[in-house]
Amino acid sequence: MPHLEIHDLTVSYVKDQPTLERFNLGVEQGELLSLLGPSGCGKTTTLRSVAGFIQPDAGRIVIDGRDYTRLPPNQRDIGLVFQSYALFPHLSVFDNVAFGLRMRRVSRNKVRSRVTTALEMVGLEAFAKRRPAQLSGGQQQRVALARATVIEPQVLLLDEPLSNLDARLRVDMRQEIRRLQQQLGITTLYVTHDQVEAMSISDRVVVMNQGEIEQIGTPESIFAAPETAFVADFMGFDNHFSAAVIALRDSKLTVEWGGAPIELRWRSKIGSPQIGDRAEVFFRADDASLTAGRDAHGLAGEVILSTFHGTELRYLVDTEIGEFSIMQDSASERYAPGAAVTVQPHTGKWIAIFGEREQPA
């Protein structure tokens, strides 16, 4: 049984337009699960419902077998970390971290030792007497983490905790959060709109769109095999085109690429495809290569733009079925705009997707 269970959660801010409708999710004991999606997808609503700040229209929140649905937020055993840190500006770092323990009437000596341990875990024991305003953003977020975890909550909730930090610090803090979470073995729900962050920090990722789960799985499986066009787009599959299925064999299907057949993996939410169906084929910019001139074994095209990205060059190639973005090692042969090229597929990494939902713009 999952440690945190969300059953049929329905939340509407506007009448008859539910943000979440019969939403179900389970987070295992000690697992870090990310809710990943664009703004307005319902991920923060889910988190705030678990925290108790949103009273759902219907559904249940169960933690460790206990029904939390009607429990006020201050009686839930939950640690919460905000994007804005939300530290108490008038209190020292020590008193910020001690706040939850004092609310729980923990004895003075225990408060001292537990706060000290919590600050040691985030490397801030030397900063106990400082005010939050005297700390950097990364240090403030560490204080917020210590404050949320020192109460040893059943569940830790993090709402875009790294969005206010600069890029380099974000990578450090990601590791810091992951290390602390594993050290404490705490069940964690992590909300983010950044797929790289979700990939690197999570045991499992839930991709959400318009209040529904698009896909749930390990970072590896979602990265390699998105099930819907939305997930593929969100996971950085830069290119896609539509093609008719010309053959089916085992778990693979065949479509045409520049006059030649190519065999691809497929995912479907609407049952098995038939010959003649149209598949949406997705591939990443680095899962294709360019060869000079026109070649029978590939799709002919013309380079219209090339941009430099350090170790790689990104080409925009115009073909009869659309424009594709292709990454090439900058040490390999270079093509000027106007050059005739052939796009060679790395079919093992390409994926054909069948689904009702339209590809988001």
Place this chain on the structure above:
Amino acid sequence: MVSRWMYISLVILYSFLIGPFIIIFMASFGANANLAFPPQGFTLDWFANVFERSQFIDGFWVSLRLGLLATIASLIMGIPVAYALTRFQFAAAGLVETVFSAPILVPGLVIGFAMLKFYVRLGDLNVLTVLFIGHTAILFPYSVRVISASLRNLDPNVEDAAISLGASRLRGFLLVVLPNMQAGIAAAFVLGFITSFNNVPVSLFLSGPGVTTLPVAMFSYLEYHFDPTIGALSTLLVIFTIALVQTAERLLGLSQFV
């Protein structure tokens, strides 16, 4: 050169601001029975006279009590209003803010006259009560504005953070929000007190027999006398106000809010 012109205009500006006060200050030591400049001779008689006249002493105590009570009342009402305006989004928020700023925008004489008419109709109210209500009404928008400014600097999530850590809504407010409003409340207090203490137009209409605020007492004194007593009293008041503001600034650093 920009800096020279800025310097010159600054000197002109300050001489207009401070000049009259310097003249009053010097004239209040003059031996002449008329407020004359430049003063002739030197005497402290006018300062002594301030303390001999009961209308000034009584007026001071009325103004002091009135200022303190009205300021406290305006804060008690202003704190929840400022909190609601900054924390909750509601359709009428703009309207509410406009209504609450009306006493700042409407001329004091109009407010004073309107209040006089209104309270006369209400019947036999104690003069001090009427003054208290009138002053509370004009101070209220200042409280709301200054406290709102201090609340806007506070991350709204701190309350949710406190609640998630086990505090009730009320405790969260008392332990986390209120301490962070302290400087704003103090600023509103000083600003409110000075506004009340200096108010003439509203007090003029609402004062009654035997109960007069200090500025109104000064105003009436001027109608019959033109000796430097008022100059001496003004000097004392300026010193009192500067001392008050300086103390508050030292203790709370309130210049960030006003």
